[in-house]
Amino acid sequence: MFSRRLPQELTLRLRRVALLSLMGGAVTWAAAQTSPPGLPTLVPPSPPAILVQQALPTQARHVIPLEVPARVDGYLGFSELRTTASLAALSLIDPGGRTVWRRTPQQLNRQPAAEIKQPELGDAYQLPPVLNPAAGRWQLVLERTATDARAARLLFTYRVNPRFSLALWTQPAAPGVGQPQLLTLRAYDMGDTITQRPTLAVRVLDARGQAVIDTTADARLPTPSGPQPVIEPGVYFAQWLPAQTGTHRIEVQWQPQPDRAPLVLTQAVDVASAEAQLRFLGMTPEMGANCVQAVALSFEVQLDKPPAPGSSHVVNAQVSGQQGGQQVSMAVNFSGSTGVARGRLTAQALRTLGWPLRQIDSSRLLRFTPDLKVLAAGPRIDLRQQMPSQPPCP
Numbered sequence: 001m002f003s004r005r006l007p008q009e010l011t012l013r014l015r016r017v018a019l020l021s022l023m024g025g026a027v028t029w030a031a032a033q034t035s036p037p038g039l040p041t042l043v044p045p046s047p048p049a050i051l052v053q054q055a056l057p058t059q060a061r062h063v064i065p066l067e068v069p070a071r072v073d074g075y076l077g078f079s080e081l082r083t084t085a086s087l088a089a090l091s092l093i094d095p096g097g098r099t100v101w102r103r104t105p106q107q108l109n110r111q112p113a114a115e116i117k118q119p120e121l122g123d124a125y126q127l128p129p130v131l132n133p134a135a136g137r138w139q140l141v142l143e144r145t146a147t148d149a150r151a152a153r154l155l156f157t158y159r160v161n162p163r164f165s166l167a168l169w170t171q172p173a174a175p176g177v178g179q180p181q182l183l184t185l186r187a188y189d190m191g192d193t194i195t196q197r198p199t200l201a202v203r204v205l206d207a208r209g210q211a212v213i214d215t216t217a218d219a220r221l222p223t224p225s226g227p228q229p230v231i232e233p234g235v236y237f238a239q240w241l242p243a244q245t246g247t248h249r250i251e252v253q254w255q256p257q258p259d260r261a262p263l264v265l266t267q268a269v270d271v272a273s274a275e276a277q278l279r280f281l282g283m284t285p286e287m288g289a290n291c292v293q294a295v296a297l298s299f300e301v302q303l304d305k306p307p308a309p310g311s312s313h314v315v316n317a318q319v320s321g322q323q324g325g326q327q328v329s330m331a332v333n334f335s336g337s338t339g340v341a342r343g344r345l346t347a348q349a350l351r352t353l354g355w356p357l358r359q360i361d362s363s364r365l366l367r368f369t370p371d372l373k374v375l376a377a378g379p380r381i382d383l384r385q386q387m388p389s390q391p392p393c394p
Helices: 347-353
Strands: 002-006 021-023 026-028 041-043 049-056 061-068 074-078 081-083 087-093 099-103 123-125 136-144 152-162 164-171 181-189 201-205 211-216 236-240 246-254 263-271 276-287 292-303 312-320 325-335 338-346 359-369 373-378
Touching (some): 041 263, 061 152, 152 164, 164 246, 164 263, 211 236, 276 373, 292 312, 292 325, 292 359, 292 373, 338 347
Antiparallel strands (some): 049 152, 061 136, 087 136, 164 181, 181 236, 201 211, 312 325, 312 359, 325 338, 359 373
């Protein structure tokens, strides 16, 4: 038998929620299952996985020893087992000689090699975890089918993980002043995402130890138009907007069970100087005969350096009236490092929103190319004092 310990980053199998996606030429915040650009912060940390890689002889029954260390309140977990052998059953036996489980290929959700990646590794099996395994030598027993008499190969990993764990992804990893940072969280019980709405308390502390946000993670994704539902269960979000440079500390606390000490996750975040400033210049009505034909919104953009050739920037503003809200997207036209974005709401849009307009709920400066990135965010703007007394034109 060949076995070695793998670093955690090669065996951790977690998913994350993407921050931004393009849809129909407009920018929205959307959820997607995708691979993260970096691994999450995870507490408690998992031990290295042990790789088992064997050439199997032709006998009908084969025993693989597993050395399981002692751990309080953990679980024995396995990666996907791949083998070119034709199996009739798999069994797991504890150090006392008791069979913990015995499963057929169908019970282990067998996937034929031809239907999955790297078919040369053989069929794939999902092995059940074991809560609070006893320390000592365990045995994984392979029973081959009567007609399978060929040499074969086998590959999987195992380790004893903490039962409860908490993972955090940050996007972007190092925000600038005025650039919102999205925090994506998952809570796990024996490797499975918890979907029964755990209470995840989130705080961000500045360099002086003062809390700049103190909130609870939400199952809805923060967007410029308000929190939006996410179809993937077990994903929770918080967002904060850095107001000053320096090292900040994210703290997330979760108490899995009432009689258990809480899990506390901390991560340092270095906030750099702002790449851009976004400022609302004002609203200008376009008047008709005793009615408003449209209103124009204007924003000023100031970058820390002139935009690169071929780059493009957009300001998205969420405007609300008495009956609803609408997002206005405006391209930015630059002269050097300074740009202006202008958007327009027609009389029909004003009637749909509900006259008079109330406020700009939020605004975002986004760089579309060469990357898709939120550079700055603007505050809520009260528009009621700027509204003309005339109604929108019919």
